[in-house]
Amino acid sequence: MSVVPVSKKQHPHDDAPDTAAAFARLAGLSDGPERQALRDELIESWLPMAQRIASRFRGRGENVEDLNQVAALGLVKAVDRYDPALGNAFESYAVPTVTGEIKRHFRDHMWVLHVPRRVQDLRNRVRAALKNLAQTIPGQRPTVTEIAECAHLSENEVRTGLEALDCFTALSLDAELPGSENGYDLADTLGEPDxxxxxxxxxxxxxxxxxxxxxxxxxxxxxxxxxxxxxxxxxxxxxxxxxxxxxxxxxxxxxxxxxxxxxxxxxxxxxxxxxxxxxxxxxx
Known part of the structure; x- marks a missing residue:
């Protein structure tokens, strides 16, 4: 049983193969070994694109292997749901699908303290503003007013976003406190029933x-x-x-x-x- 080969074409991204004909063929096939083989080939062809998207989320508390796995899951969903009859390129559908899957993973599994979606969005906007301001005013921590102007938020919203930054990760109770002596850790600061x-x-x-x-x-x-x-x-x-x-x-x-x-x-x-x-x- 032959599978339609996936060709390459010039594209802004080297990881975006020309799979229009393959997707058209996939849409016309009924469930069976031939369709499964073509589906697997399409997923494998687009995996570099999914991994490229996953690499954008490095340094946020999740390891690369897990990010790639989540991105691959989003890619599988994109391949299964894509309809070439609508006339849109697969990449334009796959990129937001994979990105959304990764963001959903962070939202549902990576927060130590679960906060409302609105607060998570504020955290992301504040984080992006801090990153931009770090390039314009290096070596200086931006003020709440500067962050608000950069992120187009109110100062109260910026304060909420800054507080949410600390909800993404948590210290272990065994973590030694900065400047402490004789192994004084976080658990030592907790009170007990009196x-x-x-x-x-x-x-x-x-x-x-x-x-x-x-x-x-x-x-x-x-x-x-x-x-x-x-x-x-x-x-x-x-x-x-x-x-x-x-x-x-x-x-x-x-x-x-x-x-x-x-x-x-x-x-x-x-x-x-x-x-x-x-x-x-x-x-x-």
Whole structure:
């Protein structure tokens, strides 16, 4: 089975073969080995063009092999969807198809933080403006105003685009910070859960209930939980038995739990806190 040869012709790009006759033949073939062979030959003939387009996107965080693979995928789509009956040259259809496939790859797979399409477009325009300004004012970082004038954007849009530049890549948590000593890395700057916040919440929740206790009960609780005294030490200071101190502590804690639970239930139902009558301490 013979396949129509793909000829070459003079063209601004050396990687643009003359495949008009081959595409016309491909359109007239039904599915089968002959059509598959001609399709494969067309794809192979245009691969240099796809690789040339892929080379434009070097230095953006993706390796060359993956870029070429994505460009080849776009080329396959272009070959399968191209209709020579429309009268347009294949290259005019293939170039935007391959370019769009590469851009889609960057948009969908290369962003560490996914941002809206509008912000991605702003990032690309700001990036292009920075590249142009680097040639006109070498050695000097352009200002936001200069970038806005070059990219025909507002200054707020430029700031958004500049922030998006940092969303394309991310540092590892193990990355050592510039100027740090003794291996100080990014992970060392991250905070950890602080149990002290829960303690503050608990203290604020129990304050109103503590005010309802008699003075001696409050003193016992303070000496035990804030003064760090033992029950025996509290008993000696107040002139009562250790067993009595233990009963008072247990009773106070039970009272506080009941009042806090009652306040929580009242807050959930939308009612105000209902305080029980002040309870006196046990007789000495």
């Amino acid at each position: 149990a002290g916040f829960d303690l503050v919440i608990d203290r604020e929740a129990v304050k109103p209930a503590l005010r309802t206790l008699p003075e001696r009960d409050r003193t016992i609780l303070y000496l035990r939980f804030f003064g760090g005294m033992t029950q025996l030490g509290i008993a000696r200071q107040l002139g009562i038995s250790q067993m009595h101190v233990s009963r008072l502590i247990s009773g106070c804690c039970a009272t506080l739990r009941e009042e806090i639970a009652s306040d929580a239930a009242s807050a959930t139902s939308g009612e105000g806190p209902a305080r029980p009558a002040r309870r006196g301490s046990d007789a000495a």
